[in-house]
Amino acid sequence: MNILSLFPAVPLLMMLGLWISRNTKQIHAVMVAGSSVLLGLAVALVFIFLGMRADGQTAEMLLTDSFMWYRPLNIEYAVGVDGISVAMILLSAIIVFTGTFASWKMKDGVKEFFMWFCLLSVGVFGFFISVDLFTMFMFYEVALIPMYLLIGVWGTGRKEYSAMKLTLMLMGGSALILIGILGIYFGSGATTMNLNEIAALHNIPVEMQRIWFPIVFIGFGVLGALFPFHTWSPDGHASAPTAVSMLHAGVLMKLGGYGCFRIAMYLLPEAAQELSWIFIILTTISVVYGAFSACVQTDLKYINAYSSVSHCGLVLFAILMMNTTAATGAVLQMLSHGLMTALFFALIGMIYGRTHTRDIRELNGLMKIMPFLSVCYVIAGLANLGLPGLSGFVAEMTIFNGAFMVNDTFHRVVTIIACTSIVITAVYILRLVGKILYGTCTNPEHLKLTDATWDERLAVIVLIVAIAGLGLSPLWMSDMISESVLPIISHILN
């Protein structure tokens, strides 16, 4: 069996294990064992992949494997990875691992919660390993639907409204993707739904591409929080339980950017070049609008959700610049944002679990009460605003470098506008940190609270190590990504 197929298979086995487990202890055992295996596999995959590249295997996709599934439509179960997918798989494995620990103290319906959580990760991993359009789309939808119950049952606040809004908007996006996939497949005249083959054939008529490109891009853009289709994201993230927010903002939103890059732009290159200006304007609005919105929110989760809109907008912004540097930056940003937003949501969950409020007007001076969590919160904030040495800096630097390389007025102007988001981010992050962490605690109830327990510390430390690791030695990662981005970009440009 191909190592890649293990990634969706392990969560499936975990679901089976959860199904037969009888108490919380067994459930935890299954989850820890399973997510550790996933993390181990992901790390092993990185080494295998780098080793194969070092051996001089230059094929676009490595570790490929396929078998015919539905012959009448030439649907295959086809897997394969390049540097981008390897990075995303590593990210997902880290988030699943830390998400398990972040929801360690969950009380009601633990078993069901983790079963849905595992199904979600089946979808996520399956999406990143697939190279067949149908399989990819199938896993994409598998990842969407558990969200409804995860938010609806275990969420907080206006959970039913948020869950329904999120599900319907994302499914609306996936309806667009479905019709786009059909258009691409029947338009290309390919004999398989393998996306590399469709790209190699490269014979979708340009007038068809003009129809399908916006459809597919918006379809994936909904999940990537493209303005004005981002409205599900703040409500959804704010209502979701901690681990789900982590996985959703950390990984699932990356499915959007990944799909835009790998399906919309890669398979419909001419239209992508022609129409990119529309989406560049929309993503610039996402970036700036998200940052400004974060400034005026008072709920910790809403602040982070809008900040996610801004940062995910940057991912789409970068891939639309269509050069290797910016696209590498986009993938680095996906990684970096995935890690730090997961860290944020984990910390917010931990703070909320203690104070039972996420309103920043009611939180003061937490630094003295829970120093560990507060320091980690500061680190997450600094990563978010792009402090050198942490991952955010590497990603945003690369993106803006790449964006500024495009040599015309329009791109220069939007790049400068997008750059302002860094400053705005600094405003809301620093204000937030100053408000809730420093100063004196006015609420006597909060003085009794305790600092993080071991499971919380473990989750947080793993994430911080990853963020700092990516920030301090980004080269191996960015090399791996850029050599995979290169063939896609050159395909789009030619």
Place this chain on the structure above:
Amino acid sequence: MDFSTILTYMYTEIALVGVIIAALLYDLIAGARGRKYFHGVICTLMLLFIAGTVWPYQQENASIFGGMFVYAPIYSIVKSVLAIGTLLVFLLSDSWLRKPDTEFKRGEFYVLTLSTLLGMDFMVSAGHFMMFFIGLELASVPMSCLVAFDKYKHNSAEAGAKYILSALFASGLMLYGISFFYGTTGTLYFEDMVPMINGSALQILAMVFFFTGLGFKISLVPFHLWTADTYEGAPTPVTSYLSVVSKAAAAFALMVVLIKVFAPMVEYWQTLLYIVIVLSITVANLFAIRQKNLKRFLAFSSISQAGYIMLAVISGTPYGMTSLVYYVLVYMVANLAAFGVITAVEQNSGKVNMEDYNGLYKTNPKLAIVMMLAIFSLAGIPPFAGFFSKFFIFAAAFEQGFHVLVFIALLNTIISLYYYMLVVKAMFITPNDSPIATFRSDNSTRLSLLLCLAGILILGLASSVFDGINLYAFGM
């Protein structure tokens, strides 16, 4: 032509007549004690019948009785799909039939249901419009008795009256249309008719009338007005039969006639279908949102599902036919699972409203999970079978250039997702102070739910079913 030729090509119908006669005789001979085993006997008989006829024996097309009766392997597959649906309905109807006011007429239920199945088989295999009409009537008239089976219940009797009146009206229109065809072509044999079809005004009128007759059976908008009332009033197992088996047979028969007979008028019936599909899917979805009674809710959901089925018909390709049969099979297991849960809950607590299902997961987790998976499959969510069947149907229509139509249908899946999710929300999320009490459903219901569940989980992931159907669709 001797009996062996007839047996070679009509084995399904002959075996089914055998089952019907056996059921009649058993009802007659068995005393009060024997009747206790009636359910087991009939299910075993059906199982044997399905086992004997499930896969086509003859691999080539043939017609007997001078073209009256046509055999094709794909017909045989459709008939087995219908038979499997009937068996599942029998399994889930036991808890209802065991009630004192229906216990004594068990035999009638089985015989009437099997008669409609026989009618559908003949309708599917017809090679002559008279044959087709007889099959259709054989499928309709006993059906109205079934709808009114709980005759002491006001709703049921009313539903039966509504059904038979609308059915007769639709049949009348259909006959009128057929008479126009006879007038313009001078024949009623499918084979002889094709060269004479030229799309004249009279023939278009005739086709519309003919379509009305079947549109009623499939309950497409605007011929759907009987559906909600009848579904609500009829006993739940009958509703499930009506919504699945009867609809599937009519949809398939429609596709066969449209492709085989009306092929020269293809652009006319594609236009007609286009409008009907858009109306069916959209109107039914909008109505479904407001329903409080689960049976009415599933009635509207089944109208919109019928609209999706028509997407395969409009494509008019062998691949479309494969998708249709596959879609019908998948829709059947999902819908029967949903109706199975409704039947179980109704028989144990008498509740059929959506609010009554609030908090069902707390008290009856297994039923709630079955219901949820059925709903997911109906809504087309992977990895359940409904996702695959929807994808193939869309692909079939898309391939023929119906891009806008597929787009409209896709938008409607979002609306349908909303109301399907309302059921999931009721069962899993909404709290309830007095949820339906925990109960154990009987073994027969469990078995039928288990089979449906297996279908929902396996039919999609195992591609061999689809490939198998596809093997024969090209024989058309």
